Amino acid sequence: MNMYDIIVIGGGHAGVEACHIASKFKLKVALITLESVPIGSAPCNPSIGGIGKGQVAREIDCMGGLMGKLADSAGIQYRILNESKGYAVQSTRVQIDKDLYAINAEESIKLIPNIDIIKEKVISIDKVNDFKVITEKNEYISKKLILTVGTFLNGKLHMGKETFEGGRIDSENSEGLEDIFSNIKIRNIRFKTGTPPRILKRSIDFSKLIEQKSDPKAINFHLLNDNQRKIDQLSCYLTHTNQKTIDIISENKELSPMYNGQIEGTGARYCPSIEDKVFRYPEKSNHHIFVEPEGLNTDLYYPSGISSSLPKKIQDEFIKTINGLENSEISKYGYAVEYDVIDTTYLNSGLEHSEIPGLHFAGQVNGTSGYEEAAGQGLIAGIYASMVLSGQDPIKLSREDSYIGVMIQDLITNTRDEPYRLFTSRSENRLSIREDNCHLRMKKYRDLLNINDEFDEYLNILEDEFLCLSKFCDETSVSLDNISKYNDELAKVFKKLEKKIFISDILKVPTVDPVDFLNYITNQCKISFNFRSIRTAAISKKYEGYIKKHDVYTRKIQKVDRMNIDLNKMLNSSNISFECKQRIKKSRPETFKDLKNINGIRQATLAVVASGVY
Amino acid sequence: MTDYFDKFDSIIAVSTGNYFKSAISVIRISGPIEPDALLPYLSCSAPIEPRKAIFTKLLNNNETLDEIVLTYFKGPSSFTGENVFELSVHGNPINVNRIIDFLTKELNLRSAEAGEFSYRALRNKKLSLNQIEGLDLILSSNSDFAISQGLNLLSGDVNSDYTEIKKAYLYLCSTLEVVINFSEDLGEKEAFDIFKDSFESFKNLIEKLKERAPIEPEILIKPKIVLYGKPNSGKSTLFNRLLKKKRSIVSSTEGTTRDYIADTISIKGVSFELIDTAGIRSTEDEIEEAGIEFSKNLLDKAFFKILLTKDDIKDDSFDLVIKTHSDFGPMGPLEDHVSRINGPIGANLLEKNTDFDNFVLSSIINKFEMSIENNPIIIPRHNKIINELYNISNNFNNLVDIESDFAILSSEVGSMGALLEELIGQVKSDDVLDNIFANFCIGK
Secondary structure, three states: OOEEEEEEEOOOHHHHHHHHHHHOOOOOEEEEOOOOOOOOOOOOOOEEEOOOHHHHHHHHHHOOOOHHHHHHHOEEEEEEEOHHHOHHHOEEEEEEOHHHHHHHHHHHHHOOOOEEEEOOOEEEEEEOOOEEEEEOOOEEEEEEEEEOOOOOEOOEEEEOOEEEEOOEOOEOOEOOHHHHOOOOOEEEEEEEEEEOOEEEHHHOOHHHOEEEOOOOOOOOOOOOOOOOOOOOOOOEEEEEOOHHHHHHHHHOHHHOOOOOOOOOOEOOOOOOOHHHHHHHOOOOOOOEEEEEEOOOOOOEEEEEOOOOOOOHHHHHHHHOOOOOOOOOOEEEOOEEEEEEEEOHHHEOOOOEEOOOOOEEEOOHHHOEOOHHHHHHHHHHHHHHHHHHHOOOOOOOOOOOOOHHHHHHHHHHHOOOOOOEOOOHHHOOOOOOOOOOOHHHHHHHHHHHHOOOOHHHHHHHHHHHHHHHHHHHHHHOEOOHHHHHHHOHHHHHHHHHHOOOOEHHHHHOOOOOOHHHHHHHHHHHOOOOOOHHHHHHHHHHHHHHHHHHHHHHHHHHHHHHHHOEOOHHHHHHOOOOOHHHHHHHHHHOOOEHHHHHHOOOOOHHHHHHHHOOOO | OHHHHHOOOOEEEEOOOOOOOOOEEEEEEEEOOOHHHHHHHEOOOOOOOEOOEEEEEEEEOOEEEEEEEEEEEOOOOOOOOOEEEEEEEEOOHHHHHHHHHHHHHHOOOEEOOOOHHHHHHHHOOOOOHHHHHHHHHHHHOOOHHHHHHHHHHHOOOOOHHHHHHHHHHHHHHHHHHHHHHHHHHHOHHHHHHHHHHHHHHHHHHHHHHHHOOOOOOHHHHOOEEEEEEOOOOOHHHHHHHHHOOOOOOOOOOOOOOOOOEEEEEEEOOEEEEEEEOOOOOOHHHOOOHHHHHHHHHHHHOOOEEEEEEOOOOOOOOOOEEEEOOOOOOOOOOHHHHEEEEOHHHHHHHHHOOOOHHHHHHHHHHHHHHHHOOOOOOOOHHHHHHHHHHHHHHHHHHHHHHHOOOHHHHHHHHHHHHHHHHHHHOOOOHHHHHHHHHHHOOOOO
């Protein structure tokens, strides 16, 4: 019998995390995916992490997800972004060997006994009590269904005048969701994304490009990994467009599907095609292009920054104007894809559809972009469905202490007219939601999953070490001599103060690198701690005062924002307009902030709810 | 105020002065009360149509209480957003009070608390907090200038300077986010430079605004002229001279005993409260400490301070020090009386041989006109925020020089935003992102 607890449809980053985490709850899980699409493949940029996204990748790792492990296993170039701009905004990004990443992803899922991988195309889905998933060959039954179908819903590819049905260049698409699942509403807006042409390595003149080497200081994503790289490291390269490039693109505006009306979908403004850049910022000619390897053994390079849907001939022409790419041969041309997205305001904090209980959506189908965003959603949907099936109260990640929490709340309170990407500015608590303290932030959530493996033991140790070190910093004084051995200038500053100096005081000095100093002191005192604990303790101390100060300023607003509100009371209130009630009913806000974030909610409604008289 | 939150009953109050006899007084009722509830007490016939003045008798059984003009404003299209009835009745306070008592009892109304009508308008979002402040300014201020500032607020005009600040703040946030999130796309140096520039322009705007935010804005709303000096220094004489009338009765202002007496004088259309600090003596006179404290406060809040003294005193804390003679009666030449004048106005006037009364009055109005020359922001709440913002942006300026941690810089800018929010409304993360994408070529 083809009976499952959970069926996940779609084997991308969301689908992989969803079925992987569900398997830890000892549930019977199936992953149904198209034969032509590799599991865990990276169809666009060959990298994991980045600003905000690095935090998400680590959060996934700490919650028992796969992404961190996979990224390390295929990592070929590590970078610390924003290294000079402060620890709270630092993020790790790793270029991955795409093939290796996908192979490892499939292997990892295959090795799990309670997951069946089913490579079939889904034709339709029914729901009576359970879900019935009908493929070309079989029928499958499940209690919960997680749809992670990416860009495949009604996917349509564009390359100049040519258009194809499909979710990606080398694979078929899925039917529209309405055809598969008749009673689901999709948004009447289509999203668009694009990818640049790929260039053959042998055709690139690397001597003209600026090399960026892998940074050995960057910390691996998986918490249990030491800091050795798993495979050989490669470099990335930087080059720029120039006026000639711009001219060619300008002259061919009419051939661009984005600009001649052929594409109606909305693309992300933060991920513009080269056409967008040229037409929107005509005064700028030197756009950055990062030339990134797609793997150790592949001949393909990914020129990040020139995604395009112009005809092949024009792509050939403009790319040859770029410094170092004069003789480049394109192996795969860039294209744009348009696809359907669902209305995420119907989803709850577990990404479950309010009108079809048991049905979850995660990833790009929710109108997000990015592998990390997709994986984070897959993880949350998987955890929620699993916990409900296991009779547990599902956990809910708060936006106060995780970027995944920020993303989920943003998604379910509002729809957007462009693909959603996590920016660190979306968080109100950037000083506290950092990469370095990710394991401490996520521990309380992970504990509730009851996974109880070596990871949890390690987390316990790290938490103890952190508390111990924090106390050590607050209670241990340092002599001026000792400070002057570290930095003479610093000692002079403190000498003037004529008071007892604690380690914490020094960690807060703007010119001091707190991690470096705490390393120095612990060495001096001949005490040894895990390098992660030293980092977290030192950085937390540095920001302590600023976090408190920020809290004071925002407390007033947040106090109201955090206020819990009564959904039923609002829906029955005579002081709230019918229209507002419709919006409230759809988004089901839990706090006042959720309510405030709903588009089109009336000021009068906010006023009556804030005052409690609804 | 919070007590009002749970009250949705109907309230009643007289809206016009109720202390003197006048031809007409207006009584206002606001709340869920429907027009039908009033019908049994009126001689007119149903229906009571909104926005129509109806001449009718107000009846207690068959006895006529008064002949009134009734206007009904149906909520939400009313001042408070609720059903509002305005009754124009004959203005004798006895009559007005009798009608209020009668309606309160018969219609189960409640006497409105001070400011409750405005409060309901605020609660029902008929007026914004800014507009309420504008209304307050109109009702309480003594000068054309303050009234027009109030009217601007009431008509919903956001101060154009605030709009500019909001734009500059949004731009500042955006450039910070560009540095943090998009340096790779734009180039490190280019990103940092636009951040520095954006803070410079934001800071300049705050500084400009700060110049328009006097430390004590209340002083300009109801400007007070305080006459200060020992007993028998001539304060009362000057008081009467400036008022151009002899006070036959010295009536103490309500709320104080005999601490000071006050009257209103109008100079070039601006009303000033002229205060003779009759009861104030120096400490050696052993009067109660509270009294001294009170007079000091009065002096602190004064717009124009005049010290009358028989001694040769130089005191910069006064606008005008008038040396008086023992026979400070009929005025001699100006310079006999005025020994020291602070500020440039006085010096000019001293040269001309102006007559004494005119000199004092011109000094006062000149100072006032100078004070409002740059259109000062006199709404106390705005004023306070602007002063606080000024301090924070100064601190931030120093921080930028020593701190390279952009997470900290951004957190500090966020703190500014929490304050600014009270002035310019919320700046959301999506606004910042929109601004980034509109202004910078971002993305790979």
